Amino acid sequence: MTPLLLWIITLAVAYLIGSIPTGYLLVRTFRNEDIRETGSGNIGATNVARSGAKGLGIATLVLDALKGALAVVIAQHMAQATGFPNGYSLEAVAGLFAVLGHVFPVWLGFRGGKGVATAAGVFAAMMPLTTLICVGIFAVVFMLTRYVSLASIVGAISLAVLCIVFDSRRQPIVDLVYLAMPVLVIAKHHGNISRLLAHTEPKFGTKPTA
Secondary structure (H helix, E strand, C coil): CCHHHHHHHHHHHHHHHHCCCHHHHHHHHHHCCCHHHCCCCCCCHHHHHHCCCHHHHHHHHHHHHHHHHHHHHHHHHHHHHHCCCCHHHHHHHHHHHHHHHHHCCHHHCCCCCCCHHHHHHHHHHHCHHHHHHHHHHHHHHHHHHCCHHHHHHHHHHHHHHHHHHHCCCCCHHHHHHHHHHHHHHHHHCHHHHHHHHCCCCCCCCCCCCC
16 A cells, blocks of 8 residues: 555545544434534534533543544554554544544534544543643633633643643654644634633533524
8 A cells, every 4th residue: 555545545534533423413313303403503512411411412522532532543553554654643644634524524514513522532542641631721721610612722722732842752743733633623612712702601501692
């Protein structure tokens, strides 16, 4: 297999894995509802939990994270099986494509979630200890503010910074991925950022207005 074909196959698989709309499928299957018509309309774990299905919200969170981790693991095995010399970069870019799949799923007209859980899964597969630290940062911000969006943004930025600083295997393309994922997450939170600045962002446990 040529390096180009390896990249194409691996990234296509990563995107398709990431594009599986787990929150949408779980709510549709177990509640016969369209999560896109509830609350904020987002298919992610927070909106699923806010819809009254906390168990499905937890399941969505776990499965969305697993999508990111799985994309990295598959890329790792593909690189090892083919003797590809730059497997770490392939893993990182595959992780980014999984997040892109979650944010822009082909099955839902390219309108998906915000990528937080899937990105966390990618980081966990590549830098588990650093990710655990940033989960702690997320938890602290969330407990102090009750804003999932703010905790997600702070956690995403912290992950990028800490991974770039502490990743002993870092490469230029990996650094770009570490930067690209929080930028994507922040961009998808543009509405939340506007509401945070306007002091209208709903805290967790309250119903969002948009």
